[in-house]
Amino acid sequence: MNEPGDRFIGLEEKRDEAMTETLYGGVTNRRITIRDLQQAKTSGERWTMLTAYDYSTARCFDDAGTPALLVGDSAANVVYGYDSTVPVTVDELLPLVRGVVRGTSRAIVIADLPFGSYEASAEQALATATRFLKEGGAQAVKLEGGQRVLSQVEALTNAGIPVMAHVGLTPQSVNTLGGYRVQGRGEEAAHRLLTDAKALQNAGAFAIVLEVVPASVANAVTSALHIPTIGIGAGAGTDAQVLVWQDMAGLRGSRKPAKFVKEFADVGTILRDAATCFADEVRVGSYPSEEHTYE
Numbered sequence: 001m002n003e004p005g006d007r008f009i010g011l012e013e014k015r016d017e018a019m020t021e022t023l024y025g026g027v028t029n030r031r032i033t034i035r036d037l038q039q040a041k042t043s044g045e046r047w048t049m050l051t052a053y054d055y056s057t058a059r060c061f062d063d064a065g066t067p068a069l070l071v072g073d074s075a076a077n078v079v080y081g082y083d084s085t086v087p088v089t090v091d092e093l094l095p096l097v098r099g100v101v102r103g104t105s106r107a108i109v110i111a112d113l114p115f116g117s118y119e120a121s122a123e124q125a126l127a128t129a130t131r132f133l134k135e136g137g138a139q140a141v142k143l144e145g146g147q148r149v150l151s152q153v154e155a156l157t158n159a160g161i162p163v164m165a166h167v168g169l170t171p172q173s174v175n176t177l178g179g180y181r182v183q184g185r186g187e188e189a190a191h192r193l194l195t196d197a198k199a200l201q202n203a204g205a206f207a208i209v210l211e212v213v214p215a216s217v218a219n220a221v222t223s224a225l226h227i228p229t230i231g232i233g234a235g236a237g238t239d240a241q242v243l244v245w246q247d248m249a250g251l252r253g254s255r256k257p258a259k260f261v262k263e264f265a266d267v268g269t270i271l272r273d274a275a276t277c278f279a280d281e282v283r284v285g286s287y288p289s290e291e292h293t294y295e
C-alpha cells in the first residue's frame with residue numbers, strides 16, 4: 001500500500017535533472033518556476049517577459065516559448081483605456097489573470113498588484129496577493145517600490161508567494177515622480193536604487209524589474225544581485241527584458257512610443273487591413289462564399 005509521502009519519492013532527483021534544462025529549447029512538459037529563472041541567471045541565459053491580458057494572446061506567447069508572462073497593471077492603459085495605472089482595481093485585473101492562466105501551460109504567470117491594494121500593510125498585501133493566487137491561478141505577484149514595501153515582500157515570501165519587485169520608474173507613483181521620467185540619474189539616486197534593489201533581494205524577491213534607468217545603473221544592479229534583473233528601458237545588460245505586448249507588436253494607437261520601445265511587428269496595420277478586407281468583401285457580396293456556407 002502507498003504511504004502518504006510516496007508521491008514525493010524521486011521527485012527531488014527529477015527536479016534537479018530539470019534544473020539543468022534551458023528556458024529556450026528545454027523545459028517542455030511543465031510550468032517554468034522561479035528556480036528555472038534563477039538557474040538562467042546562473043548559466044547566463046537571457047530571456048524575455050511579455051505582458052498578457054487575455055487567453056488568446058497568452059496562448060500565442062506560451063507557444064512562442066516566452067517563459068514569463070506578466071498580467072501587468074498596464075492593463076489600465078491598454079485594456080481599459082485609463083490614462084495612468086492608478087485607477088485599475090483588483091477586480092478589474094483578476095478576470096484577466098484567469099484568462100492568461102487558462103491560456104498557458106508553460107509560462108510562469110505573474111500578477112501585478114494594483115495601486116492601493118498592498119501599500120497600507122503587509123496584511124493588505126497578503127490578502128490581495130492571496131486572491132491573485134487562489135482566485136486567479138497566478139504563480140507569483142509583482143509590486144512596485146523599494147524600502148517602503150520591504151515588509152510586504154517579506155510577508156508574501158514567508159507565506160509562500162513569490163514576489164517580483166519593481167524599481168526605477170514605478171508608474172503607480174507617477175504623481176510623486178512628477179511624470180514618466182528617467183530614474184536613478186546622478187550618484188545619489190543611483191546609490192539609492194542599488195540599495196533598494198539589494199534590500200528587496202534580502203527581503204525575498206525572486207526577481208526585480210528595472211524600469212527606465214540608465215544602462216550603467218542597471219548593469220551595476222545586475223552584477224550586485226544574485227536574483228535576475230528584468231529591464232525595460234534599462235539597456236542591454238540586464239538578465240532579461242520585458243515589454244508591454246502592444247508596444248512589442250505595434251498596436252499602440254496614436255501614442256508616441258517611448259525611446260526604449262522596438263516594434264517587432266505591425267499588428268495594428270494587420271488588424272486594420274483585416275477589418276477593411278472583411279467589410280469590403282461583405283459589401284460586394286463575395287463573403288461568405290460557398291466555401292464558408294453550410295448546405
Ligand code: KIV
Pocket residue numbers: 051070071072073074075112166209232242243244
Ligand atoms: O504593468 C506593466 O506592464 C509593467 C511592466 C512594464 C514591467 O509593470
